Amino acid sequence: xxxxxxxxxxxAGLFTACNKNEGKPTSDNAGKVLQQKTWRMTIYFDNxxxxxxxxxxxxxxxxxxxxxxxxxNDVHKYGTWKDTVMNDTVTNSQVSSLLLNFGDDRPxxxxxxxxxxxxxxxxxxxxxxKDRPTDAYDEIYFNLNY
Numbered sequence: 001x002x003x004x005x006x007x008x009x010x011x012a013g014l015f016t017a018c019n020k021n022e023g024k025p026t027s028d029n030a031g032k033v034l035q036q037k038t039w040r041m042t043i044y045f046d047n048x049x050x051x052x053x054x055x056x057x058x059x060x061x062x063x064x065x066x067x068x069x070x071x072x073n074d075v076h077k078y079g080t081w082k083d084t085v086m087n088d089t090v091t092n093s094q095v096s097s098l099l100l101n102f103g104d105d106r107p108x109x110x111x112x113x114x115x116x117x118x119x120x121x122x123x124x125x126x127x128x129x130k131d132r133p134t135d136a137y138d139e140i141y142f143n144l145n146y
Contacts, residue, residue, distance in 0.1 A: 022121055022123060022124055023121030023122035023123030023124055023144070024121055024122050025119075025120075025121050026120055026121060026122055028120070029083040029096065030083060030096065030098045030117045030120050030125055030127075031062065031081060031082070031083040031098060032083075033120050033121075033122065033125055034060075034062035034081070034098075034125060034142065035062050035063065035064055036122070036144065037144060037145060038059040038060060038061045038144075038145040039059070039060040039061075039062070039125070039142040039143065039144060039145055040058070040059060040060070040142070040143055040145045041055045041056070041058065041060065041140060041141070041142055042141045042142070042143045043139060043140065043141035044138075044139070044140050044141075045137070045138060045139045046110060046138050047131055047134055047136040047138065048136050048137075051107075051110070054107045055070075055107075057072040057073075058070040058071065058072045058077070059071050059072070059145050060142065060145075062081055066080050066081055066082055067079075067080060067081075068080060068081045068100070068102075070102075070108065077102060077105060077108050078102070078103075079100060079101050079102035079103065079108065079111075079112075080099075080100075080101045081098060081099065081100055081101075082098070082099045083096070083097075083098060083099075084096075084097045084098070084099045084114060085097060086114050086116060088116065095116050095117070096116075096117040097114050097115055097116050097117055098114075098115045098117055098125075098127060099113075099114045099115070100112060100113060100115065111140075113129045113138065114129070115127035115128065115129050115138075115140065116128050116129065116130075118139075122144075123143060123144040124141065124142065124143050124144070125141070125142040126139070126140070126141050127139070127140040127141075127142075128140070
């Protein structure tokens with residue numbers, strides 16, 4: 001009986017541990033969330049095209065002074081970030097956003113946008129930007145780098 005109860009409790013613990021991978025919802029600004037440790041990009045769509053391979057392997061570090069650094073092996077890319085607010089053209093309301101600027105350095109200049117913060121948890125941040133004139137969305141998912 002104890003063995004069955006132990007296995008049942010272990011199974012329940014494993015099931016809930018899987019759900020913890022996404023983190024807990026947070027009311028903190030995206031910039032504050034991103035200042036935890038380092039992050040990896042797990043999704044990047046640009047006008048519907050998967051561009052993740054360009055950024056795979058980079059660890060993104062967001063500092064409290066508004067600096068962001070992306071590092072892969074000996075390659076360092078530097079930029080800035082800022083929590084902002086933007087007007088959502090669909091709902092005509094103010095939404096939280098994250099302004100990224102990596103300067104003119106390719107391919108990171110493609111990230112130079114004011115990204116709407118779609119969702120954020122303690123371990124994930126989902127950003128998107130509606131491109132004009134195509135009306136397609138660019139989307140980024142950052143996950144906490146373990």
